[in-house]
Amino acid sequence: MHFLSESLSVSASSTGALTVSPSSVFYTDDSSIAQSAANGAQPLTVTYTSVSSALKVPAIVAPRLLVNGAVYSSAFPPQVRISYSGANVQEDYLASDGKTVTRTLLGTSYSVVALTGLISASPAELFANSAVGVLTNTLNGQSLYNRQASWQTGAAYVKVVRHTVGDEAFTYDCVAPTTTGPNPTPCSATISTLENFFPYASTADGKTYQIGDGQIVTLAGMRAWVANAALASAATDYRVYYQNNGEIYAGYLIKDGTTLQLAPLGGGTQQDSYYFLNSAALQSIKSAIVF
Template sequence: MSSNSTFYSDDSSVAQSPANGAQMLSVSYSSVSSALRVPTLAVDRLVTNGAVASTAMPPQVQVSYNGANVQEDYLAADGKTTLRTVLGTSYTVVPLTGLISASPAELFANSAVGLITNTINGQALYNTQATWQTGAAYVKVVRQYAADTLYAYDCVAPATTGNTPTPCSAAISTLEGFFPYTSTADGKTYQLGDGQIVTVAGVRAWVANAQLGGATTDYRVYYQSNGGISAGYLIRSGTTLQITPLGGGTPQSNAYFLNGAALGSLKSAISF
């Protein structure tokens, strides 16, 4: 492992149940290993009401109940504007007991916890005889987007920060005059007929007919902004968030969240 290696947790909690009204999620980051650092995390940039806005870091998330679902509203850095909304639609609690090495296969295969099962020069990264602390458990959650969500990014290098991503063209102002366009990121040339022109997130946008290929189903987007054409990708309302297993393969729909006792067990077990 290098000095740039990281193994950290995203620690989230609420002061009280959303049954008492919407709650702000308290979010912080901590290294699971005392020998490693917490990385500098990038913010997301999304298009909303015709303009690009950045998420906060740490995230500002308002949690509430929406019928039988848990609603998470991710706010912009201003703490007011909702940039994306996610619904937790299914929750399963799985207790953890006995040896960590004998944990359910899904936990190791489908979450970052599985990283500890790797070896370096034949040496295990954790004490394979370590056990889960009393009360350890994880929660499986199925979540989906509750609205069409348009992410923005720099069309050409270098990477920038702030709310003005580098456009694909500053000279062409309409989508009809932009195509054909060769995307080096996608490795293909798009024609106007490969997508549909619609209004999304308050901008006039071309949305590809074919899926882009992310773990969570997404679509390439080019949109008109500030007299030019910028790039992004769209995740449609109702799309389930999916994660690619550590070893690759078919994306799966569950996210895995450890409770405090489970995280403490890992901190005690790892050997780096």
């Protein structure tokens, strides 16, 4: 399966010819298993591929999460174990040590939609809710793809709703310098307790947090402050500050059972489904684009 991501910057010359900036990205997260997981968990193979030969896959930073009182870097490329639970698919993401589970997702409500005929006549939901829809943009009447192109035989997409299983506590560098590995840069290296950390002005969130804006809890084995109100993001996540080794660090929490949501291309209400292309659909897109 192929999950499409995009960030395109397009300009037009005086003659109307389209130019896509080389800093643009139009790439897929490609995933497959060698055999069914019906008889036991199977490893998922994950790669990243640019859909356009003129563009590069962007630098992708592996996330860091709190697990049992420690910071773990996710494996990159992702190492994932796939197992089945009835009609659902469970994805266990592993840390760089290849064994510690850092997060678990459960895929539900699977549906498959066949794609036939002209790409331009595709189901509206595919254009509205997935990165395929960027192809419908035009500049000075010029299209980013051949509007007479058709889907290849067997093309289809899969819709799936994905939920978190267990709390997911992510962490990152609160301030410079940018780091990788299990030692993110703290917000404060001199304040050791959450009670003395607040009020704290977060430039990332554009607000000053008071200690009463959240609750102090034990989160993934860490003493942490978790905001009462969700952040303004596509995912329903909550700001987190936690203390570790005499320092205060930043993170965010996606709570157990959260339905992961995505923002439609045109904005508006968050939508619940992820859209994955099969190989025939992806090849159709590759053949149709003009950049």
